Amino acid sequence: MSAALVQAERIATLTTPLGEDTLVLVRFNGTEHMSQLFEFTIDALSEERDVDFDRAIGRNCSVSLTAYGGTRVFNGILVEAQWLGPKNDYFSYRLVLRPWFWLLSRTTDCRIFEKKTVLEIIKQVFSDRGFNDFRDNTTQSYPQIEYCVQYRETDLDFVSRLMEQYGIYYFFDHSSAKHMLVMADAKSSHQAVPGLASLPFIALKGSDRREREHVFEWKADRQFRTGKVELKDYDYMKPNAKLLSDAKGTAGYTKSDMEFYDYPGQYIEQDKGDRFAKVQLEAEQARDQRRFASGAAPSLFPGGLTTLEEQIKPSENIQYLVLGATHTIVTESYRSGAATLEDQVYEGSYEFLPGDRPFRAPLTTPRPFVHGPQTAKVVGKSGEEIDVDEEGRILVQFYWDRKKMQSCRVRIAQVWSGKAWGGIFIPRIDQEVVVEFLEGNPDRPLVTGTVYNGDNKVPYDLPSNKTKNGWKTDSSKGHNGYNELVFEDKAGSEEIGIHAQKDLNLVVLNAETREIGEKFMPPMGSPSRSTTLKNGDDELKLEMGDQNITLAMGSQNVSIMMNQTTSANMAISSTAMLSHTDACGPLTSTAMTPASMSDTAPMIMITGMAQVTVTAPIINLVGIVNVTGLLTVNGMIPMLLPT
Structure with missing residues (x-):
């Protein structure tokens, strides 16, 4: 019958939510490094053939090592558990512990952060996932980020790339119940390793190697780096x-x-x-001037400071920042008796950086890349139909955003742009727009077009109007009108149509030329049309055809400040139903009505190159009449009355 598995008084113990001694430690391999996720692999034995790991996976477990007068704890979340089969009358299992930060590699999201610092963004990501086991040891101030997008990336990658970009790094502080993620950005963010502020170098043959933590192998490394x-x-x-x-x-x-x-x-x-x-x-x-050591110093952890002592090269005896550590613990057999230090085997390897050199994590986490364009919905202020700033930028809401956050102000690619000239069309609220991203960066969107959808239909019925192209706008606010420029390209029915919902203003600074092939139909409608040429000539030339002007109701007034000349190669006809008056100055005029005609002038002269004939039943001559030439009178001549 096998002995019960008991960890009491053993140098290395395993604690899990499964209960005391359900699993006992046999071997421990752990790696931890600055700005990297630690991983602790544990080989354990159990008297139970089928351990229920549902009670442990996702929860904190810890390994405690008692040696050299102190206790070092390795804490992590159980993320893997394997049944390895029978071993020495027991059952063998392998466990893997990782930090809670690793759990963020199991989540992905698409979301927008606006007007927050990098630390505020990181802390929000942690708290949104329910984690508060972190400590901010940073010493620098960080600017506000106007617009930052997490796009189809894990929370781990998102936070890691922000840290790397801004020079923030992290390490972990372990206790029996939890591990704390510590954010740092300078040497002042760190403290000396508890109980190991000084790290002795002791050669392999040193007599006191079992009495204190130490290193016995030391290497100094130099590397060529970009300068x-x-x-x-x-x-x-x-x-x-x-x-x-x-x-x-x-x-x-x-x-x-x-x-x-x-x-x-x-x-x-x-x-x-x-x-x-x-x-x-x-x-x-920071890759240059690293130090690498081997020894027995389980207290060393990434993020701690320690000063090397007793190294044969005096220049090496300085303070260092611990960057990484690898720990191996092999316990004594559970078939043996009581545990002793000699029965316990601990080995470690370590990485250091001189304390006067700044550490920064390498920028290795890839940025998200948007592959190709996507569409979004235009949004804006409540009650508005168009929301645009002075730079012509709009707000959009991406369809991947579950929280329906609006974007930053986004520029619009126009067909032409210059200094206060070019073309401009402003997408309106609820339109669907095409968005591309400069260099594929989700932080840098650019609107490049618009598309129709099930709510926003095309302006002309299709396919019956497939030859019709153009622009049709929408009166704002209210949607109660439109302006339109339309091109009909159907063979035999080609047409250009212009619709102005209210006014049409045309300005021609020099000349306007029109050529009409068949007939001209003047515009109709109300109110009036007004055309002003401030400088220049107005010429209308009809090479063949008639010109007809009809005023169905109203008058025509022509005012000419200088001269008017009318010339007809054949005939001129002028008809008025009530009266017709021609005047020259205030004293001379010719007036006609359906019943009479009168000429009034200071002097009237009638000259016939061959003959003048005046015919009437009665002719009245008043005043002095001068007749030059032959005068023939037929009929009665009344008395000439003096005036």
Whole structure:
């Protein structure tokens, strides 16, 4: 009969939600590194053939190692459990622990953050998922981000790439009940390793190796790294601004000024570009001057500070930031008696960076890329039909956004654009627009067109009007009218139609020429039409055909400030039903009515080149009559009366 599995008084123990000693530790392998997810693999034994892991997966488990006068705890979320089969009268299992931050790799989202700092965004992501086991040890201030999109990426990737871009990194602080994610950005964010502020170097043959934590192997590493980072970007609000940012390293080796250049740098403010360039350079150069060690120092953890002592190379005895650690624990057999330190085997390997060199996580998390255009809905202020700012930008709501957040102000690609000239069409609220993204970046949308949909139908019935093209607008507010320019391209019925809902204003600064093939039909309707030529001539030429002007109701008034000439090669006919008056100045006129005609002038002269004939039953001559030439009178001549 096998002995009961009991962990009491053992140096390394495993604690799970399954209950005390349900699983006991046999072997532990753990890796942890700055700005990386730790992973702890545990081999364990159990008296139970079929352990119910539903009570443990997704919950905190911990391993405690008691050695060198202290206790080191490794805490994590149980994410994997394997049954390995029988072993030494028991049953063998393998467990994998990872941080709660890893759980965010199991979630994806599409959402928009506006006017928040990078830390505010990160903390909101954590809290939205129900996690509050984090601590903010950052020391720098961070600018507000106007618009930031998480697009089809895990919460882990989204948070990681923001941290990398802004120079924030993280590590974990472990306790028996939980592990705390700690965000940092400078040396002052860190503290000395508890109980191990000084780390002794003890050679393998050292007599006191079992008495204190130490390292016995030490390597100093140098690497050639890029020595300059230069970034560039463009701000359409300040198109002439030179948004060029760079950062230079201080390494003294040959070709240390090799440059990394990139565009776009993901910024529109100079100080933000300078920050990004500096962060990228520090991340690159943090790969140089690393230290690697092997030993027995389980207290070491990423994010802690320790000072090396007793190394034979004096220049190495300085303070270091712990970047990474690998831990291996192999316990004594459960068939043996009581546990002793000699029965316990711990090995570790560690990575350090000199404390005077800044650490930044490498920018390895990929940014999301929008593959091709997508559509969105135009939104805006309640009660408005058009919501546009002074730059001609609109707001849209993406169909992937479950929270129905509006976008930032988005520019619209027009058919032509210049300095206060070009073409402009403003999409209106509830229209569906086509959106593309500059460099595939979801943070930089651009409206490139509009499309019809089930609610917004085409303006002409199709396919019956398939030859009709043009523009038809909508009166705003109220939808009670429209302006239209339409082209009918049907063979034999070609037509251009213009509809003005109210006024049509045409301005011709020089000349207007029209050529009409068959007939001209003047415009009709109410109210009036007014045409003004401020300077120049107005010429109408009909090469063949008639001109007819009909005023169905109303009068025609022609006012000429200088001269009028009328010439007809054949005949001129003028008819008035009531009266016809021609006047020259205030004293001379010819007046006609259906019953009479009178000529009035200071002097009237009648000259016939051959003959003048006056015929009437009665002719009255009043005043002095001068007759030159032959006068023939037929009929009675009345008395000439003096005036």
